[in-house]
Amino acid sequence: MKIGVIGGGAWGTALAQVAAHRGEPVTLWAREPEVVEGINAGHENRLFLAGVPLSPSIRATADVGDLAACDALLVVAPAQHVRGVLSQIAVGTRPLVLCAKGIEAGTRLLVGEVARQVHPQAPVAVLSGPTFAHEVAAGLPTAVTLAAADEALGRALSERLAAPQFRPYASRDVVGAEIGGAVKNVLAIACGVVDGAGLGQNARAALIARGFAEMTRFGLARGARAETLAGLSGLGDLVLTCSSTSSRNFSLGVGLGQGRAAADLLADRRTVAEGAFTAPVLREAAAAAGVDMPVTAAVCRLLEGAPVDDVIGALLARPLRQEAS
Numbered sequence: 001m002k003i004g005v006i007g008g009g010a011w012g013t014a015l016a017q018v019a020a021h022r023g024e025p026v027t028l029w030a031r032e033p034e035v036v037e038g039i040n041a042g043h044e045n046r047l048f049l050a051g052v053p054l055s056p057s058i059r060a061t062a063d064v065g066d067l068a069a070c071d072a073l074l075v076v077a078p079a080q081h082v083r084g085v086l087s088q089i090a091v092g093t094r095p096l097v098l099c100a101k102g103i104e105a106g107t108r109l110l111v112g113e114v115a116r117q118v119h120p121q122a123p124v125a126v127l128s129g130p131t132f133a134h135e136v137a138a139g140l141p142t143a144v145t146l147a148a149a150d151e152a153l154g155r156a157l158s159e160r161l162a163a164p165q166f167r168p169y170a171s172r173d174v175v176g177a178e179i180g181g182a183v184k185n186v187l188a189i190a191c192g193v194v195d196g197a198g199l200g201q202n203a204r205a206a207l208i209a210r211g212f213a214e215m216t217r218f219g220l221a222r223g224a225r226a227e228t229l230a231g232l233s234g235l236g237d238l239v240l241t242c243s244s245t246s247s248r249n250f251s252l253g254v255g256l257g258q259g260r261a262a263a264d265l266l267a268d269r270r271t272v273a274e275g276a277f278t279a280p281v282l283r284e285a286a287a288a289a290g291v292d293m294p295v296t297a298a299v300c301r302l303l304e305g306a307p308v309d310d311v312i313g314a315l316l317a318r319p320l321r322q323e324a325s
């Protein structure tokens with residue numbers, strides 16, 4: 001199965017490296033000419049994954065036509081750009097493996113749902129889990145959820161992408177795998193705020209647990225399975241990104257917690273903090289589904305410029321409630 005990767009950011013590059021681990025040819029489409037040039041000439045993506053020597057089997061291209069020879073396409077553009085990028089590519093009936101984590105603004109669609117709208121004939125799978133790109137690219141042990149409604153497709157993709165240090169776990173719960181990845185980015189911002197505002201380790205653990213409760217409420221309302229939300233793509237990724245400044249979302253939260261303005265923190269960044277875009281859409285989607293998501297609402301208020309003390313005070317002053325509700 002010849003793999004094509006759409007998106008030459010940190011994660012697309014790391015996944016190309018995984019797919020090329022036995023020396024198989026991999027085609028990587030990137031927007032930035034310097035990324036294409038750097039990978040082909042020097043086997044390095046200096047813009048997004050500097051310092052990692054890449055397999056010479058990875059061939060980068062700026063021409064979407066070069067993806068025509070691939071049997072399956074990994075979609076690794078940021079969630080808000082998946083529709084635009086996929087619209088440029090003739091996909092037909094080839095499988096699309098969604099690797100972005102987010103919900104599309106305006107439509108409130110998960111990226112897999114966007115892919116189905118743009119390419120209705122393409123089978124869809126989702127690859128998601130606790131996966132910092134630089135660790136995966138460096139060959140450190142990593143496990144992911146690989147979800148596909150079609151079990152045979154899920155098995156074929158898992159076998160193709162598995163590497164000694166990269167272990168996919170199969171699932172049929174595509175929606176559950178997507179919701180975990182999208183929601184955890186918003187919760188990672190909240191955990192960063194706790195860190196930046198110096199609120200302590202107890203508060204961080206409370207946020208992870210209560211954040212997971214709201215991820216679960218939302219996921220179940222949208223048809224996800226509880227086991228998926230408690231697995232690699234949900235709780236696993238939540239724990240990872242709520243614990244480390246290697247997470248762009250967590251780092252954004254640290255800045256907000258220190259009282260810096262979201263607009264300043266987001267200005268001129270080359271890398272994507274998906275939670276900042278997903279948070280307002282998630283708040284709308286939760287309201288539409290009748291699901292209470294107080295941590296998500298708090299992150300939205302902070303992104304809108306509300307003072308940290310006010311937002312945290314309001315979160316703590318809510319009426320007491322049953323833990324399991």
Ligand SMILES: NC(=O)C1=CN([C@@H]2O[C@H](COP(=O)(O)OP(=O)(O)OC[C@H]3O[C@@H](n4cnc5c(N)ncnc54)[C@H](O)[C@@H]3O)[C@@H](O)[C@H]2O)C=CC1
Nearest residue numbers: 008009010011012031048078079081100101132133271272
């Ligand atoms: N970096 C990581 O460790 C991981 C990232 N992801 C997800 O992968 C997706 C891509 O993230 P990264 O590879 O980290 O990106 P990145 O932050 O390394 O790079 C930004 C990417 O956005 C692309 N981009 C910017 N403007 C664009 C536009 N107008 N149209 C299309 N593409 C545009 C750039 O070409 C580049 O590929 C995100 O959804 C992220 O949540 C998932 C797992 C791990």
Ligand SMILES: O=C(CO)COP(=O)(O)O
Nearest residue numbers: 129130131132247248249
């Ligand atoms: O999704 C990720 C790890 O699984 C990457 O997290 P950030 O986008 O917050 O850096």
